[in-house]
Amino acid sequence: MAKELIKGNEAVVKAALLAGCQSFYGYPITPASEIAHAGALFFPRLGRTFLQAESEIASINMVYGAAAAGERTMTASSSPGISLKQEGMSYLAGAELPCLIVDVMRGGPGLGNIAPEQSDYNQIVKGGGHGSYELIVLAPNSAQEMADFTRLAFDLADKWRNPVVLLTDGYIGQMMEPVEFGESVGKLPRKEWSLTEGFNMDENLVSSIFLDTDELEAHNAHLQAKYRKIEAEEIRYEAYQCDDAELVLMGFGIVSRILRSVVDRARDEGLKIGLLRPKTLWPFPKDAIREVAGTANKILTVELNFGQMVDDVRLALNGSIPVEFYGRQGGNVPTVEEVYEVAKTHLSAAADVSA
Amino acid sequence: MPKKLVLERPKGFYEKFERKPGDKSNTHYCPGCGHGVIHKLIAEAIEDLGIQDRVIMVSPVGCSVFVYYYFKTGNIQVAHGRAPAVATALKRANPKAIVVSYQGDGDLAAIGGNNILQAANRGEHITVFFVNNAIYGMTGGQMAPTTLPGMKTTTTPYGRDEDNEGPPMKVSELLATLDGPTYIERTAVWDNKSIAKTRMAIRKALQCQMDGKGFSMVETLAACPSGWKVDPKNQYEWMLENMQPFFPLGVKKDIRDERESWHRTPRDNSAEEVSEALDLNVPDPKLFPSEYKKDSYRNPSIKLAGFGGQGILSAGAMLANSAMEQGYHSSWIPSYGPEMRGGTAYCFVNISDQEIGSPTVSHPDVLMAFNRPSLEKFEADVKTGGLLMYDSTIIDVEPTRTDIEVLAVPATKIADGLGNTRMANTVMTGAYLAQTGILSREAMEQTIPKALKRKNLVDANYLALKAGMEFVENQ
Amino acid sequence: MSKILEEAITVVSPEHCKGCGLCVISCPQDVLFQIDGFNSKGYHPADYTGEGCTGCGMCFYACPEPAAITVYKKGAEHDAA
Numbered sequence: 011m012a013k014e015l016i017k018g019n020e021a022v023v024k025a026a027l028l029a030g031c032q033s034f035y036g037y038p039i040t041p042a043s044e045i046a047h048a049g050a051l052f053f054p055r056l057g058r059t060f061l062q063a064e065s066e067i068a069s070i071n072m073v074y075g076a077a078a079a080g081e082r083t084m085t086a087s088s089s090p091g092i093s094l095k096q097e098g099m100s101y102l103a104g105a106e107l108p109c110l111i112v113d114v115m116r117g118g119p120g121l122g123n124i125a126p127e128q129s130d131y132n133q134i135v136k137g138g139g140h141g142s143y144e145l146i147v148l149a150p151n152s153a154q155e156m157a158d159f160t161r162l163a164f165d166l167a168d169k170w171r172n173p174v175v176l177l178t179d180g181y182i183g184q185m186m187e188p189v190e191f192g193e194s195v196g197k198l199p200r201k202e203w204s205l206t207e208g209f210n211m212d213e214n215l216v217s218s219i220f221l222d223t224d225e226l227e228a229h230n231a232h233l234q235a236k237y238r239k240i241e242a243e244e245i246r247y248e249a250y251q252c253d254d255a256e257l258v259l260m261g262f263g264i265v266s267r268i269l270r271s272v273v274d275r276a277r278d279e280g281l282k283i284g285l286l287r288p289k290t291l292w293p294f295p296k297d298a299i300r301e302v303a304g305t306a307n308k309i310l311t312v313e314l315n316f317g318q319m320v321d322d323v324r325l326a327l328n329g330s331i332p333v334e335f336y337g338r339q340g341g342n343v344p345t346v347e348e349v350y351e352v353a354k355t356h357l358s359a360a361a362d363v364s365a
Numbered sequence: 366m367p368k369k370l371v372l373e374r375p376k377g378f379y380e381k382f383e384r385k386p387g388d389k390s391n392t393h394y395c396p397g398c399g400h401g402v403i404h405k406l407i408a409e410a411i412e413d414l415g416i417q418d419r420v421i422m423v424s425p426v427g428c429s430v431f432v433y434y435y436f437k438t439g440n441i442q443v444a445h446g447r448a449p450a451v452a453t454a455l456k457r458a459n460p461k462a463i464v465v466s467y468q469g470d471g472d473l474a475a476i477g478g479n480n481i482l483q484a485a486n487r488g489e490h491i492t493v494f495f496v497n498n499a500i501y502g503m504t505g506g507q508m509a510p511t512t513l514p515g516m517k518t519t520t521t522p523y524g525r526d527e528d529n530e531g532p533p534m535k536v537s538e539l540l541a542t543l544d545g546p547t548y549i550e551r552t553a554v555w556d557n558k559s560i561a562k563t564r565m566a567i568r569k570a571l572q573c574q575m576d577g578k579g580f581s582m583v584e585t586l587a588a589c590p591s592g593w594k595v596d597p598k599n600q601y602e603w604m605l606e607n608m609q610p611f612f613p614l615g616v617k618k619d620i621r622d623e624r625e626s627w628h629r630t631p632r633d634n635s636a637e638e639v640s641e642a643l644d645l646n647v648p649d650p651k652l653f654p655s656e657y658k659k660d661s662y663r664n665p666s667i668k669l670a671g672f673g674g675q676g677i678l679s680a681g682a683m684l685a686n687s688a689m690e691q692g693y694h695s696s697w698i699p700s701y702g703p704e705m706r707g708g709t710a711y712c713f714v715n716i717s718d719q720e721i722g723s724p725t726v727s728h729p730d731v732l733m734a735f736n737r738p739s740l741e742k743f744e745a746d747v748k749t750g751g752l753l754m755y756d757s758t759i760i761d762v763e764p765t766r767t768d769i770e771v772l773a774v775p776a777t778k779i780a781d782g783l784g785n786t787r788m789a790n791t792v793m794t795g796a797y798l799a800q801t802g803i804l805s806r807e808a809m810e811q812t813i814p815k816a817l818k819r820k821n822l823v824d825a826n827y828l829a830l831k832a833g834m835e836f837v838e839n840q
Numbered sequence: 841m842s843k844i845l846e847e848a849i850t851v852v853s854p855e856h857c858k859g860c861g862l863c864v865i866s867c868p869q870d871v872l873f874q875i876d877g878f879n880s881k882g883y884h885p886a887d888y889t890g891e892g893c894t895g896c897g898m899c900f901y902a903c904p905e906p907a908a909i910t911v912y913k914k915g916a917e918h919d920a921a
Binding site: 101186 | 379384386419420424433437438439440441443450451452453458459461479482483630631632634636638639640642643648649650682685686689694696697698699720721722723725726728
């Protein structure tokens with residue numbers, strides 16, 4: 011199949027349809043609307059459902075219904091809309107319903123602006139809704155990964171009966187890059203637990219309510235055991251030039267692209283800088299971070315916020331080496347030169363420490 | 366339907382309420398509760414209509430949160446007020462299922478007000494049983510939108526004050542004003558006659574969905590003797606005295622006879638069908654080798670800038686597209702946000718034989734300036750030793766940098782000579798190709814028909830490309 | 841042993857009855873009543889006087905509990921007591 015030059019936001023929709031996604035329940039919001047536009051264009055062509063719901067709250071609850079019916083389903087939104095979806099996401103996690111939620115992050119708090127930020131990290135990775143639950147969180151950094159991770163998201167969601175979030179930003183969504191799409195999945199197996207007409211529905215219940223205190227505790231224990239398994243099996247990351255790196259940069263999404271250029275530039279100058287990029291933000295690649303900390307003297311985390319993922323990096327390292335932070339905000343994206351200069355100051359400081 | 370000789374526990378209920386803690390044969394409802402009566406009528410209708418294996422009951426939040434204890438159907442419990450949204454998707458995913466949303470007045474009329482309104486207006490093929498007992502039961506007897514004026518609840522201890530909380534909401538009348546719904550009736554369970562009417566209305570509503578006629582809802586006025594603090598033996602009188610004046614019974618809308626019957630039909634798509642629909646059946650492009658004129662032209666980051674409408678973004682996309690077809694890594698990213706609506710539109714294109722890091726750079730290797738503000742704004746950014754190309758027809762000043770290569774291209778004039786000034790972008794692209802050798806003319810010609818939305822402009826753009834290339838070659 | 845009923849009867853299951861009294865109110869023949877005694881849940885369950893039921897079923901539909909009341913119409917089979 012030939013490659014297609016396509017925006018990340020549109021690649022998500024094509025990949026979703028190829029992955030057998032049967033329905034898209036959306037609500038417009040910049041900068042995620044293009045996903046809905048592409049959904050409205052392509053889903054009906056295959057006789058599948060595209061519905062613009064009355065609100066973000068309605069759309070996530072429609073996803074709840076479609077997922078309960080056993081079909082692959084999705085929604086897409088941006089930060090303020092994701093805040094509205096949080097209750098529904100808690101229900102989805104509680105009822106263990108698989109689905110894809112795309113968050114094209116924008117500037118906050120409040121109305122903020124429509125420029126790219128990464129300040130939804132906490133509300134997505136830390137579970138912005140009520141209850142102790144985890145969402146599987148994938149952070150693509152190219153149009154190709156927008157497609158690949160969409161497919162992966164549906165597979166992980168079904169495998170673990172868990173909602174999956176594609177956490178991305180306006181840059182990755184707006185950028186056109188060559189994408190090679192995979193093959194269309196065949197007919198997917200019916201989910202035994204689902205409410206599918208014609209298959210003993212009266213034996214099945216989709217619910218997150220456990221009135222009895224011991225039952226709810228047991229349900230939570232079951233969820234936590236599942237989360238530990240996911241942590242053991244599903245961590246994904248990319249380590250670039252980390253083997254001998256004295257300073258390791260960390261960032262996800264668009265930032266990781268900038269950091270890659272910083273690393274290339276540093277290596278041209280003979281500076282030992284590497285990049286560790288989480289592809290899964292939950293589960294978080296804690297062991298990989300500890301591993302690079304074996305050679306590196308310092309980690310510099312760069313984010314489009316005032317420091318969110320950096321907390322997890324610090325928790326992973328538990329003070330073993332210094333973790334620094336550099337962030338831009340409000341829709342400002344740091345340039346390669348800017349981060350390079352910051353990295354250099356930390357590299358010399360790191361060298362001082364080691365000396 | 367043959368006349369039944371025995372009236373007994375309907376088969377629409379589970380034989381034993383296994384999901385219910387404690388007593389497995391009784392409901393959790395208080396003595397005299399209207400929910401129990403309505404449950405029985407629904408369970409009986411499910412049995413009599415022969416749809417037990419097709420029904421999905423949506424349990425709301427409220428006293429009826431445990432609907433799933435009782436009905437021997439598919440069951441799902443949902444967030445407060447969202448039952449119509451959940452039911453919408455359940456039905457669309459399961460067109461043959463009979464999807465029933467069972468909701469109380471707080472759930473449906475307060476927190477879920479918009480959800481019921483919109484589902485009704487979309488004419489979703491679902492059935493809603495709306496139990497109106499004028500109070501929140503489960504949460505402790507608080508005011509509902511349907512609470513009567515003067516009625517004391519735990520949140521209206523002095524009685525509902527219409528100046529503070531407004532009058533009771535008449536949901537059935539409200540929804541009946543919409544074009545979407547098919548059948549809406551308000552009934553009650555306050556005497557034998559009203560119960561018989563409710564029984565019929567429930568059947569009509571389910572039949573409406575079975576017949577593919579669209580949205581149906583039965584609002585039933587029901588008793589909450591505990592919440593009202595009324596002895597169950599007096600609840601009928603209480604309802605007739607207090608509820609009847611505010612909530613007139615009757616059919617509010619019924620266009621079942623006029624509605625066309627239709628059902629959604631889900632399709633299994635073949636792999637071929639999917640590729641076709643997603644426009645993925647594109648043959649592999651042909652490779653047309655080209656050679657860089659200078660090594661410094663290799664792996665460029667290019668900034669294209671001009672007025673909106675000059676085809677800046679599309680020229681960039683065409684370049685990135687053609688580079689991709691020739692096996693390069695490429696990226697295209699537009700200027701983001703409100704800037705797009707200002708004077709200048711710009712985009713970045715990266716073409717590389719290496720994986721591309723940052724899609725934007727502070728100092729591009731190449732700047733293509735299509736208007737004066739772009740030249741003035743971005744000239745200083747061009748990397749030392751880089752290439753600056755500008756449309757010398759439109760831009761009446763000259764670049765001042767001496768540490769970069771400068772190429773003036775009268776792109777608009779050349780395009781005008783070909784009959785369309787809007788092809789200046791393609792002329793400039795042609796000039797860039799000829800100057801750098803990054804892509805061959807054949808490669809770009811292969812891309813143009815795919816990239817252009819207006820196919821009648823393909824030939825003209827071939828000419829523009831050629832003219833741009835010849836301008837450089839003839840210098 | 842079951843027999844075909846020549847007269848309708850209403851059977852109340854005392855353990856399923858919550859004593860709300862709606863069946864008593866609904867009965868057009870006035871042949872249902874609540875007993876003075878209690879069931880195990882502390883309710884005064886309803887009962888049939890044993891005579892005069894027409895099998896109209898009003899009590900069945902007025903009763904909020906699924907299994908508290910069963911109405912056997914004339915001609916129905918019923919286990920002979």
